[in-house]
Amino acid sequence: MDTEPAATVVFHADGTSFSTASAADDSDDADFILARVQSAETESGTGSGGATATALAIASFAIARLGSGSSREVDGDKGVSGDQHQHQQLDEEDEVDWDFWGAAMNDYAGVGAPPAALWLCMSGAKDAGLETTYRALLTRASSHEKIIQRDLARTFPTHDHFADANGPGQESLFHVLKAYSLYDPEVGYCQGIAFITGPLLLNMPDEEAFCVLEKLMKSYNFRDLYTPKMLGLQLRLFQFDKLLKEMFPAIYNHLDSHDVKSTMYASQWFMTLFAYRFPLEVVFRIMDILFAQGLEVTFKFAFALLKKNQDHILQLTDLEHLLDFLKIGLFTVYEDNVNLLISEASAIHISKRKMDKLALEHQEEIRRNNPELLTGDALKGENRRLNTALKKLEEAYETLNREHIDLAKQHIEIQTIKDRALQKAEENEITLQGLKSVLSSERNEAERQVKEEMDRLAQKNFELTQRNGDLEDQVDHLEAVVRQQAARLMELENTVNTLRGH
Numbered sequence: 001m002d003t004e005p006a007a008t009v010v011f012h013a014d015g016t017s018f019s020t021a022s023a024a025d026d027s028d029d030a031d032f033i034l035a036r037v038q039s040a041e042t043e044s045g046t047g048s049g050g051a052t053a054t055a056l057a058i059a060s061f062a063i064a065r066l067g068s069g070s071s072r073e074v075d076g077d078k079g080v081s082g083d084q085h086q087h088q089q090l091d092e093e094d095e096v097d098w099d100f101w102g103a104a105m106n107d108y109a110g111v112g113a114p115p116a117a118l119w120l121c122m123s124g125a126k127d128a129g130l131e132t133t134y135r136a137l138l139t140r141a142s143s144h145e146k147i148i149q150r151d152l153a154r155t156f157p158t159h160d161h162f163a164d165a166n167g168p169g170q171e172s173l174f175h176v177l178k179a180y181s182l183y184d185p186e187v188g189y190c191q192g193i194a195f196i197t198g199p200l201l202l203n204m205p206d207e208e209a210f211c212v213l214e215k216l217m218k219s220y221n222f223r224d225l226y227t228p229k230m231l232g233l234q235l236r237l238f239q240f241d242k243l244l245k246e247m248f249p250a251i252y253n254h255l256d257s258h259d260v261k262s263t264m265y266a267s268q269w270f271m272t273l274f275a276y277r278f279p280l281e282v283v284f285r286i287m288d289i290l291f292a293q294g295l296e297v298t299f300k301f302a303f304a305l306l307k308k309n310q311d312h313i314l315q316l317t318d319l320e321h322l323l324d325f326l327k328i329g330l331f332t333v334y335e336d337n338v339n340l341l342i343s344e345a346s347a348i349h350i351s352k353r354k355m356d357k358l359a360l361e362h363q364e365e366i367r368r369n370n371p372e373l374l375t376g377d378a379l380k381g382e383n384r385r386l387n388t389a390l391k392k393l394e395e396a397y398e399t400l401n402r403e404h405i406d407l408a409k410q411h412i413e414i415q416t417i418k419d420r421a422l423q424k425a426e427e428n429e430i431t432l433q434g435l436k437s438v439l440s441s442e443r444n445e446a447e448r449q450v451k452e453e454m455d456r457l458a459q460k461n462f463e464l465t466q467r468n469g470d471l472e473d474q475v476d477h478l479e480a481v482v483r484q485q486a487a488r489l490m491e492l493e494n495t496v497n498t499l500r501g502h
Contacts, residue, residue, distance in 0.1 A: 140182055187223060199287060
């Protein structure tokens with residue numbers, strides 16, 4: 001059965017969402033892909049030939065898949081069932097075509113493009129300036145280094161690349177986590193960050209992984225999952241509980257009757273993208289879709305896993321067994337068919353309007369019960385904005401100060417040249433007077449020679465005087481520029497002092 005036209009839904013940090021593109025037909029899909037690629041290239045600020053060629057190659061490949069129609073089925077899956085189709089019709093806005101992006105990633109990898117190419121393209125994370133910042137951060141010490149070092153061996157203990165305490169895997173992971181703890185001191189470090197950083201490092205160099213991590217934190221709203229108050233995680237769990245109760249009431253009632261709360265098992269799903277337990281190959285597939293759709297993919301995978309295991313979950317009556325299965329055993333049913341997991345997750349429809357409504361309900365609940373959380377976050381946001389403005393002003397001040405120093409040096413050099421020219425003119429004048437005295441005693445032949453010499457010196461003196469006048473004009477101009485720069489410098493100092501006082 002053909003899928004419905006697709007729409008990309010992206011979530012804000014507060015849990016609200018918006019539709020970024022829809023695909024009514026193949027042409028619209030192509031426009032969406034090319035627009036997304038162009039946006040990613042613009043945001044990255046690189047515009048390099050290699051990056052652009054890679055991005056366009058990915059876009060061209062994806063568009064070719066759209067034209068061929070091969071994106072509509074994965075490994076022979078026959079599409080969604082009738083009841084799933086009914087879910088898809090509950091709202092006029094649909095989700096991104098997961099089958100397409102999953103199959104596109106698989107097929108494109110077959111012709112030599114690593115997942116990193118698509119991840120960088122879709123996220124627009126390529127940033128030479130941020131890579132330079134990353135290298136600078138590595139030279140500084142972080143207060144989180146000890147705890148990061150302690151967690152390294154516990155993050156991916158069975159993966160060959162991260163198993164060796166002295167190996168390149170743990171070293172790279174340590175570097176990226178340390179750098180981010182310095183880059184975003186409010187978040188600092190949380191072990192969940194290590195689980196989303198590891199898959200990045202398996203596909204790209206450290207500095208690119210840092211850029212993608214920064215993009216995930218800010219543009220894909222992961223950051224709110226790891227802040228001290230974890231408002232983002234609270235929101236996701238609130239939405240998860242409401243949706244679980246509505247979509248799978250039997251599971252919800254069973255877990256509730258055994259006092260199993262979502263905080264006991266679902267927190268790690270959102271904070272690690274299932275990387276805490278799932279094979280990393282599966283996490284790669286989840287991240288493929290994440291970069292196309294956003295953080296909400298976690299809900300789809302979570303509900304696909306719960307739906308597939310519903311019968312077994314309802315048979316478990318022991319709290320410990322329930323938690324163990326929810327944390328460890330959910331993926332077993334998909335071990336031999338990851339494509340089926342992708343397909344069934346894509347068939348789960350979560351209304352954009354529903355998510356927005358739940359986000360507003362959660363915000364209202366916080367406003368009633370813990371209003372200080374919202375006020376504190378607003379003040380912190382304003383403080384971050386002011387700090388950013390202050391840094392920019394300080395950078396502008398440093399630039400103007402350097403320019404002022406350069407202009408002062410030029411002024412001194414020109415003044416020195418002027419003094420030398422005046423000294424030379426004085427010397428020429430003395431020589432002229434001497435020649436006049438010689439002329440009075442040797443009037444004949446000397447008169448002719450002296451006249452010639454006087455003419456030559458007079459011409460030279462005229463040229464020097466003219467040059468001296470030009471130099472004086474330059475000095476006057478530079479002094480005017482220095483006065484202007486001094487005024488700008490004083491204005492910026494006043495602005496900086498005002499912001500510091502603020």
